[in-house]
Amino acid sequence: MEKERPQWDNPLQFVFACISYAVGLGNVWRFPYLCQLYGGGVASVVVSFFLSMYYNVVNAWGFWYLFHSFQNPLPWSVCPLNSNRTGYDEECEAASSTQYFWYRKTLNISPSIQESGAVQWELALCLILAWLMVYLCILRGTESTGKVVYFTALLPYCVLIIYLGRGLTLRGATNGLIYMFTPKVEQLANPKTWINAATQIFFSLGLGFGSLIAFASYNKPSNDCQKHAIIVSLINSATSIFASIVTFSIYGFKATFNYESCLDKVILLLTNSFDLEDGSLTASNLEEMKDYLASTYPSKYSEVFPSIKNCSLESELDTAVQGTGLAFIVYSEAIKNMEVSQLWSVLYFFMLLMLGIGSMLGNTAAILTPLTDSKVISSHLPKEVISGLVCLINCAVGMVFTMEAGNYWFDIFNDYAATLSLLLIVLVETIALCYVYGLRRFESDLKAMTGRALSWYWKVLWAGVSPLLIVSLFAFYLSDYILTGTLQYQAWDASQGQLVTKDYPTYALAVIGLLVASSTMCIPLGALGIFIMRHLKRADTAPVA
Amino acid sequence: MLWLLFLLVTASHAQLCQPGAENAFKVRLSIKAALGKKAYAWDINEEYLFRAMVAFSMRKIPKREATEIAHVLLCNVTQRVSFWFVVTDPSKNHTIPAAEVQSAIRMSRNRINNAFSLNDQTLEFLRIPSTLAPPVDESVPAWIIIFGVIFCIVIVAISLLVLSGIWQSRRKKTETSEVIDSEDKCEHMITMENGNPLDEKGGHVNDAFMSEDERLTPL
Numbered sequence: 001m002e003k004e005r006p007q008w009d010n011p012l013q014f015v016f017a018c019i020s021y022a023v024g025l026g027n028v029w030r031f032p033y034l035c036q037l038y039g040g041g042v043a044s045v046v047v048s049f050f051l052s053m054y055y056n057v058v059n060a061w062g063f064w065y066l067f068h069s070f071q072n073p074l075p076w077s078v079c080p081l082n083s084n085r086t087g088y089d090e091e092c093e094a095a096s097s098t099q100y101f102w103y104r105k106t107l108n109i110s111p112s113i114q115e116s117g118a119v120q121w122e123l124a125l126c127l128i129l130a131w132l133m134v135y136l137c138i139l140r141g142t143e144s145t146g147k148v149v150y151f152t153a154l155l156p157y158c159v160l161i162i163y164l165g166r167g168l169t170l171r172g173a174t175n176g177l178i179y180m181f182t183p184k185v186e187q188l189a190n191p192k193t194w195i196n197a198a199t200q201i202f203f204s205l206g207l208g209f210g211s212l213i214a215f216a217s218y219n220k221p222s223n224d225c226q227k228h229a230i231i232v233s234l235i236n237s238a239t240s241i242f243a244s245i246v247t248f249s250i251y252g253f254k255a256t257f258n259y260e261s262c263l264d265k266v267i268l269l270l271t272n273s274f275d276l277e278d279g280s281l282t283a284s285n286l287e288e289m290k291d292y293l294a295s296t297y298p299s300k301y302s303e304v305f306p307s308i309k310n311c312s313l314e315s316e317l318d319t320a321v322q323g324t325g326l327a328f329i330v331y332s333e334a335i336k337n338m339e340v341s342q343l344w345s346v347l348y349f350f351m352l353l354m355l356g357i358g359s360m361l362g363n364t365a366a367i368l369t370p371l372t373d374s375k376v377i378s379s380h381l382p383k384e385v386i387s388g389l390v391c392l393i394n395c396a397v398g399m400v401f402t403m404e405a406g407n408y409w410f411d412i413f414n415d416y417a418a419t420l421s422l423l424l425i426v427l428v429e430t431i432a433l434c435y436v437y438g439l440r441r442f443e444s445d446l447k448a449m450t451g452r453a454l455s456w457y458w459k460v461l462w463a464g465v466s467p468l469l470i471v472s473l474f475a476f477y478l479s480d481y482i483l484t485g486t487l488q489y490q491a492w493d494a495s496q497g498q499l500v501t502k503d504y505p506t507y508a509l510a511v512i513g514l515l516v517a518s519s520t521m522c523i524p525l526g527a528l529g530i531f532i533m534r535h536l537k538r539a540d541t542a543p544v545a
Numbered sequence: 546m547l548w549l550l551f552l553l554v555t556a557s558h559a560q561l562c563q564p565g566a567e568n569a570f571k572v573r574l575s576i577k578a579a580l581g582k583k584a585y586a587w588d589i590n591e592e593y594l595f596r597a598m599v600a601f602s603m604r605k606i607p608k609r610e611a612t613e614i615a616h617v618l619l620c621n622v623t624q625r626v627s628f629w630f631v632v633t634d635p636s637k638n639h640t641i642p643a644a645e646v647q648s649a650i651r652m653s654r655n656r657i658n659n660a661f662s663l664n665d666q667t668l669e670f671l672r673i674p675s676t677l678a679p680p681v682d683e684s685v686p687a688w689i690i691i692f693g694v695i696f697c698i699v700i701v702a703i704s705l706l707v708l709s710g711i712w713q714s715r716r717k718k719t720e721t722s723e724v725i726d727s728e729d730k731c732e733h734m735i736t737m738e739n740g741n742p743l744d745e746k747g748g749h750v751n752d753a754f755m756s757e758d759e760r761l762t763p764l
Contacts, residue, residue, distance in 0.1 A: 063692075064688075067687075067688035067689075067691045067692050068687075068688050070687050070688070070691055071687050071688075081677050085676055085677055086674040086675075086676070086677065087674070087677070088677075125692065126692070129692065129695065129696055129699065132696070132699045132700070132703065133699055135703060136699055136702055136703050136706070139703065139706050139707070139710075140706060140710070144706070271625065272573065272625070272627075275623040275624065275625040275627055276624065276625065277624040277625065278574075278575050278576060278577040278578060278625060278626065279577040279578065382714075384707055384710060
């Protein structure tokens, strides 16, 4: 008796799985950044494999921060003392306490990618825990994944709503929101704006990873995929906007807080230098007093002048950070200034973990489905062992990212493992579906499955608009890579307490090349392989006939 | 004559306590920043209290137990509020070395702060660094405890799932083999009833066929 293919218990589970997968960290950290900047077969498995290797490190970081949120005061809110206890640690003084906690305590980052350093055991432990968590969720296939995705899809929304309430009532939140909604018109004319928006939506929905295909394969054939496709896309976009509102109100709070601290520092400096009465200088009369002092004590003022910083709310809001920086530095900085910061911190990192694990489930499903479907492997090993092996291998490889230079390798994977290859994969998928398989055949298949005819809107998009868009995106990225010349990365300089730009060494460039090549070459190589095999078969059968 | 002496004394006092003088320290208070509405005004009585606190701190140092309030001199009081002070020795001609004054103030810093309801940031002694409070050192960091708890929960959950999976598959195997077994029994009975024509060799039991009991592997 053949084993029945597992199925989702109800269509809601499928939708939640897609939402949970699509609504990932990208919605929370990449989309808001882009808003701010601009007033959004065998190849899929390879890309998914690369992705799952490095993506779970983010969950490890999430666990690290979550466990450290149960302290008073929060460890990233205070600087540690230096050796003779007369002041604070120099690196922490030069940077800020949140940056110090991220770069020194969490990553223990080395000055450059060449110095690999040792594996950080604390982070390694968190990574192992993250993989165990993922294994627990995918252990039983759709049976367990189906239950877990209810949780991983809905909980982040609850936390986002709570945060919306908290964020909008924070001081300075309106500054952030105004900033978000005022479009920078000159940026709208920049083609790069639109390209980044297209890329964001593309990756946010997780197309080309095979995860959606994997999830969908567990659907009943009569499932109304048209409706679900629209629902998932709409929910994904709506979530991005919702998350942006939350992010920007918190951004505004942080910027206002920093701006006011900056003003306070300037006031203190002037009060001390000129021995003015305590409290005579305020934020409102600062400018007039500065002019007054400049005119009355010109020599002394010129001495003090270099140390006076020009505080501006705009420049605070402009410090655009994206990706890991936004999630772990900016948010933790905003959280440490809120009341009952431990509660907000726990909530936030818990939400981040839910999002991350939801996306990981999609990635691993993309790898596991082809493996469990293939007769060769699934006949020898049960499903649990295959999942266990995949998790084990990924965990072992992921140890690279817990080394001191691990974050630099993470950035390499993050920037290059997916971009070009995904575009190519989706392009090939679309062309294969529309032109090789035939749009008419697909249309009749859909009609047989769902009972509804395909509207012209879908046909036009699939056959014409999408391939054009993807080809232009592809061309743009290629030209960008070629024109940029040597690739560079941001390294953390401990003495200055900030990021500096450095060039990649040759072996890192080789790894980047390999990454891009291995995922993009799979399709042409696979096609070539099949072509050769067919040719050989024909050669075999011809003499017999 | 007396008047000349008086002038000499005040002059020497003035020389001893000067901004930037040897062994002199600048003090800066931010009373309004610290206390807001409850801020008190800085007057001569507060200065007297300050001199008393400095004398008190000096008395704690070996060999300086005889320091009096009169030995502490203040000068250049500004609106900030900031001023300079020196501590003189009993002869009132020399000032006590800066290192001694520094160690004295550092030791009694908390008492001085409390006397004025201020803290290290609002009552500053320039050039006297304050000892910062050491961080609370736990024997076992809190995060490891929480990590351990969650780790154990996940391991237990995984082992439960894996074990239940194995039990289920074993139960399925015994069920299916029982089903096959009962089907075979029916067949066997049917063949017996029909009387297998091939078996009419004198009713020998064909040993090539395994007996029923051995079909099931014993537990």
